[in-house]
Amino acid sequence: MGCGNCSNGGSGTTPAGCKNNGNCSTSGCNKLDVFDWLTGMERTASGESEFVEVRFKNTRKEIFKNSEHLSLIVGEAVTVEAPTGHDVGMVSLTGELVKFQMKKGGISQNSRDMKKIYRKAHEGDLEVYREARAMEDDAMFKARRVVRDMSVNMKISDAEYQGDRNRVTFYYIAEERVDFRELIKVLADMFRVRIEMRQIGSRQEAGRLGGIGSCGRELCCSTWLTDFRKVSTSAARYQQLSINPMKMAGQCGKLKCCLNYELDSYMAAIKDFPDHKIKLKTKKGNAFHQKSDIFKGMMWYSYEDNFSEFIPLEVDRVKEVIALNESGKTVDDLTKYSFVEDTGPEEPKFDNVVGQEDLTRFDKPKGNQRNKKRKKPQAGGNNQQRSAQQGKATPGSNPQSKEGAQNRNKKRKPNRNKGNDKGPSQKDNS
Known part of the structure; x- marks a missing residue:
């Protein structure tokens, strides 16, 4: 911008x-x-x-x-x-x-x-005008250094050259009246032009410099507001705002001008509300005002023995109780006059399960599940168990080894040529 x-x-x-x-x-x-x-x-x-x-x-x-x-x-x-x-x-x-x-x-x-x-x-006027505009920031910083050296109680906020570059105007803010006659002489010798000092307020300074407010929009004083009216803390109290100086102050350091924008509407609406200092008398005890909602037309009360329990009452109901108290009557309990919000007919409820299930419920965990199911051996007994298992593992004790030996014997066939190697003399002698 x-x-x-x-x-x-x-x-x-x-x-x-x-x-x-x-x-x-x-x-x-x-x-x-x-x-x-x-x-x-x-x-x-x-x-x-x-x-x-x-x-x-x-x-x-x-x-x-x-x-x-x-x-x-x-x-x-x-x-x-x-x-x-x-x-x-x-x-x-x-x-x-x-x-x-x-x-x-x-x-x-x-x-x-x-x-x-x-x-x-024409072009000559515009060229001089551009040169003058380019010199304004440097002139403002030099003037600030001179003010600091001379210990003058003021703040130079802006400098503006005239179009023909024959005069420069310094805008400053000061809390008290300042004697700047010596300052003008020093600045005139420095810039060799006519010097004009113009005092402005803090709101005018914010409007000249511009900026973005806490609402996210440009400052009102730099876009359309020119009539700066007095703003007091009573405007915040009427609107039931928390008195927080950090939030209520604008960039100028003063109370925000927008506190006055809706003040008339609040003051017109609050006229229908009874005085919050009036206490409501009941048989259960006295009830004191705690808070109000101007737009809803509601007031909240609580008993002196139980300040944590707020009882909502409409403005008309509060006026009715006050009228009874003024006539010498007391009500039994404020809960009979409390506001009950009409919820209307119950609508069918539909469960929305979107987003309730975990997207990773079908993911398989990494790692070997068999190793997780195995029981961990007891400490100190590993060697004894291994030696016992080795001692019991004998060839006769294993039934599978016996079956294997029988199968091997069944598959073997007798040798028919066995004994044929003997000579005839051996047969006769036998």
Whole structure:
């Protein structure tokens, strides 16, 4: 976000975010941008605007008179009148809507102090303007060092050069009145231009610098809010917000302006609620107020002997009990007046088993399951068991070895040629 006429654009020559070549004044990326809801409507016969709103750096905007009857469009650079010399700015609004802005700001159309538009800015004016914008950050840091060296109780928050580079304005914030006459002399000798010191508040500083709020949107003071009203902690109490300075304070260090946005609605709704200081008298004991819900119209009470048990009551019920107490009557118990939420008819329940089963229930665990089922041998008895098993394992004791021996004997056939090797003399002698 940023362009040539926005503080976030860096040197002012190249857009920082919108990539619209520095002409994004119509796309809403500028501070205090105005939506022209009269765009497309017919204007005067000449198509010229009598008054034009011109935007300068950050939130500075002024109304100028188009005395030269120039045909101007939004986003066009113009050279305008300044107290000393001339200045360069961008056209931010034209047409009849400018008169609404003048009425809102209390500017008279016949004012003699209204400045004029000289011409459309040519290339020479724009070149000097870009050089001046590139010098602003360096000037601000130098001024801060001078303020620190001179021990002046102020904070330089921004610096702005005039379009012709003949004057520089330093915006500062200070808690007390500051005598900066010597400071102006030192700065004038340093920059060789006219020096102007302009004091602003902390909210104006936040609007000029810009930023993102805790809600995630741009700061109200940098987009549309110009009327800074007083904000007190009572606004948070009416809305039943926790008094937490870290959450209630904005980037300016003050209470957030948005605390006042819904305050009127809360104050109108809370008028129907009875005073929370009134205690409800019952036969069971006195009940004290604990909390309220403005939008639901509910109030919670608890007995003095049991503060942890809250009894919800509607506002009408509370008023009814208070009226009975004022007439000298006491109710038996507040539970008879408690609010019971109507749940309505019971709907059929359907069990949703999606996501209840484990996706890894079919996965097989790694490793050998047989080894896990084996019992671990007892310590110290391994050698004895092995020796006993070896002693019992004899050839006769194994039935499988006997069966194998019988099978081997059955398969053997007698040798018919056995005894034929003997000679005839041996047969006769036998």
